[in-house]
Amino acid sequence: MNDLSPTATRILDVAQDLIQKSGYNAISFNHIAEGVGIKKPSIVHHFPNKAALGRAVVVRYRETFTVALDSVQADPTKNALDVLALYFKPYTDIANTREKICLCGALAGEFMALPEEMKEEVASFFKQHLQWLRSILQAGKDDGVLGFCGPADAMAKLIFDALQGGLIVARATDEDGHLNGVIDELIKNIRPA
Amino acid sequence: MNDLSPTATRILDVAQDLIQKSGYNAISFNHIAEGVGIKKPSIVHHFPNKAALGRAVVVRYRETFTVALDSVQADPTKNALDVLALYFKPYTDIANTREKICLCGALAGEFMALPEEMKEEVASFFKQHLQWLRSILQAGKDDGVLGFCGPADAMAKLIFDALQGGLIVARATDEDGHLNGVIDELIKNIRPA
C-alpha cells in the first residue's frame, strides 16, 4: 500500500495538512500545488481528480492509525490505562499545533458536502476507533484496571466524541490546555472508584 | 436585533440549514438563492457579501441560545439535572435530523478557512456555552444535586465537547441513538455517587 512516488507522498502530506486546517471544500489544487512546489496539472498526473486525492489522504491516515492501534493493543506489558494514555497522545499533539484538528473530524464537519468515496472512509475511521476503544475499555474493566459505570460501548463513544469535539472547540476558543483538561476529566471517570 | 425583513429572515434560515449540513465553504449564493426561491443578486441586497451573511447566521443562532439559556437558568423550580436535560434537547433534535450538526460545530471544523468576523462569533458561542455549563454544574454540585469528580470547569468542557463531537460522529457513522448513548453516559457520570 506504500507504492507511492516521492511527489505523490508530498502531495498527500500537503493536502492532509491543509484539510486539517481548513477542510476539504476550502482547498484547491492550486493551494496544494503551491505547498508542494509544483504546478496544478502535475497533481492530476498523480491523482485523477480531487475526490480521489481526498480519499487517498483519508486512506493513508486511517492505515497509519490502524498499525499504531494494533501494535499498542498487542503489547502485553501495558495495561488499559497505559494503552489509553498512548491513544490520547496524537490528539494532544494535534491540539498543540493550534491550527489543526483530526483529519476525519474536519471532514465530518462538512460531511454532506463530501464525495461518496470520502464519506465511506471517514465513517470507517470513526467506527474503527470506536470499536478499538470499546475493546480496550472492556478488557480494562474485566481485569479491574478500569472502573467506569455503564457499558464499555457507551464510554467508548463518550471518550471518542469528547476527543473529536475537544479538538474542534480547543482550536476555536484558543484556550491553553483545553484538551488536556478534557482528557484528565475522562481519566478521572474511568478509574476504579 | 429582530429588524429583519421576511426575505432576509428566509435567507438566514436557508443559509443556516445549508451550513449545518455542508459547512460554509461548500455553499454559495446560488445554493441559498435556490432554496429561498429568489435569484443570486437579490441576496446581496440584504447582505452585502458572503462573510456578512455568514456572520449574521451565527449571530442569530447565538442569540437564540442566549435567550433560551438565560430563561432556563432563571427558573427556580428546576434543579441542575432538569436544566441539563433541557440543554441536551436541542442536540438530540439536531441529531435526529440525520443530516445536520450544530451550526458552530460545522463552522469550527473549517475554522482556519473562515472570515475573521465569523471566527469571533463561533468562538464566542463556544465560550458562552462553556461558561453557562460551568455555572450550572457548580450550582448543582453546591446543593448536592450533582456529584461529579473534579472541578466544574473540566466537566463543563467534557460535556460540551462530547455533545459537539457526538453530533459530528453520529452523523458520519449514521448509527441510531449514538448521541443518546453519549448523553446517558454523561448523566451517569455527573450524578452523586
Place this chain on the structure above:
DNA sequence: GTCTATACAAAGATAGAC
C-alpha cells in the same frame, strides 16, 4: 426588492509539448 446582464477571479479538469 427583484430582476437580467455582466465583470472578474478561481475552480476542476484536459491536451499536448518538453
Place this chain on the structure above:
DNA sequence: GTCTATCTTTGTATAGAC
C-alpha cells in the same frame, strides 16, 4: 513527471433596468 495553454463551470460581486 512536469510544464504551458486552454476549456468549462462556478464563484462572488456590481451595474442598472423594472
